[in-house]
Amino acid sequence: MPELPEVEVVRRGLAEHVTDKTITAVRVHHPRAVRRHEAGPADLTARLLDSTITGTGRRGKYLWLTLSDQNALVVHLGMSGQMLLGEVPNENHLRIAALLDDGTTLSFVDQRTFGGWMLADLVDVDGTDVPAPVAHIARDPLDPLFDRGAVVNVLRRKHSEIKRQLLDQTVVSGIGNIYADESLWRAKINGARLASGISKAKLAQLLDAAAEVMTDALGQGGTSFDSLYVNVNGESGYFDRSLDAYGREGEPCRRCGAIMRRDKFMNRSSFYCPRCQPRPRV
């Protein structure tokens, strides 16, 4: 699902509604939702009980709630995860529920069960505290300490398709299939090109485009094609109306009018303009 803008929308909602609340009960409805918490469901629920939420954090597509006992509840939404306050539209997909001391319930709903919760300690990585399971995740383009030049240098050494590298969360985080295609379209680069064959200036332009498109999306509450991608109140964003590449196969390029194409690589759909973003010759 959710890429950086959608996750940030959720984080902001949580920051507003659950900060300073205390967890009074937790129930795990599906064990798969806590499989990344190695100590098991009972440990997770026991340790969450009576914890107070002191703040929120996010890096890339990971978000977390910092807790009064100096650790963090790390949440990854996977492909279909939701953090909901209030109505749960489909109880079949309810994976975890936490009751807060103001009477509200924080629900983790996840159709495909790729997401989950885990408790972790905070560790210092390059001067920033992040939960241990997030330590390997690179800074995202909206991080004030994002080092664009350093990422460009990493990309220049990658003999691999640029789109694959944009999706590699250890290189740059927060970008998923939609915003990768949007960034590549804005920078006029075909995703099948080798990262190492793209100039430094062009790579810098690509990373700027990624920051820009995700900022734009955030301003519109994120991208939602359906009710799977919603904020903590169950509301959809509307950036899907502003997409220039993703999902536009057969439609004219908004820049040059050529018919947009869809290719598959990495077992995923990639949408691009064949004129603005010519495929590399093999």
Place this chain on the structure above:
DNA sequence: CTCGGACCCTGATGGC
């Protein structure tokens, strides 16, 4: 070490 592909899930959709 790097890279590419398989795999993990549920549900919606379209073709036969």
Place this chain on the structure above:
DNA sequence: TGCCATCAGGGTCCGA
């Protein structure tokens, strides 16, 4: 109607 294949915005793991 049923059945099968394909698809979906995630990450991880394993073999080459």
